[in-house]
Amino acid sequence: MKNKIVWLTLCLASFLTATAQNRYFTKTGHIGFYSHTSIEDINAINDQVTSFFDIATGEMVFSVLGRSFQFAKPLMQEHFNENYMESEKFPKASFEGKIADLKTCDFTNSGKYPVKVAGKLTIHGVTKDIEAAGNLTIDKDKITGESVFPINPEDYGIRIPSVVRQNIAESMKVTVQMNYQLYTAKK
Numbered sequence: 001m002k003n004k005i006v007w008l009t010l011c012l013a014s015f016l017t018a019t020a021q022n023r024y025f026t027k028t029g030h031i032g033f034y035s036h037t038s039i040e041d042i043n044a045i046n047d048q049v050t051s052f053f054d055i056a057t058g059e060m061v062f063s064v065l066g067r068s069f070q071f072a073k074p075l076m077q078e079h080f081n082e083n084y085m086e087s088e089k090f091p092k093a094s095f096e097g098k099i100a101d102l103k104t105c106d107f108t109n110s111g112k113y114p115v116k117v118a119g120k121l122t123i124h125g126v127t128k129d130i131e132a133a134g135n136l137t138i139d140k141d142k143i144t145g146e147s148v149f150p151i152n153p154e155d156y157g158i159r160i161p162s163v164v165r166q167n168i169a170e171s172m173k174v175t176v177q178m179n180y181q182l183y184t185a186k187k
Helices: 002-020 074-084
Strands: 023-036 041-054 059-065 092-099 111-123 126-139 142-151 172-182
Touching: 023 059, 041 074, 041 172, 092 126, 111 142
Parallel strands: none
Antiparallel strands: 023 041, 023 172, 041 059, 059 092, 092 111, 111 126, 126 142, 142 172
């Protein structure tokens, strides 16, 4: 019995080491959104995004706290968290998906590769299928992932009161930039 436990432990350690070599990570990823109307522009950024990316499968996950978005005007930030995102009730947004055309990327050669990412985006407790074009830039053991795509707040159950509807664009531009480093498991 003791030999079986040792053998299973060694197999698991080998598996984790092998898969860790394919995984990249960041906890300082960037997500921003921009809304433009003739009345005002709204711009928010969040540089505390956590993300994993597995180059063997193309799978990627993102997690972002709503309260970590920063606005130029404190009142906008307060309204965003309390009235629109309801950050107490829905503290985070997330994405789970994968690169659909992973074979177009050569992770052994530095360069910029166009990709398509597809998956499930969850905002305000609502999950929707989403697809977006982006780029992966490979430079040795660093990978940068970038994408720009639109989202409509109402698609995610975010209600915009009619009194301020003209201040907020129906479709917002979302910008994503992840600077991944090779993930090394702590020993």
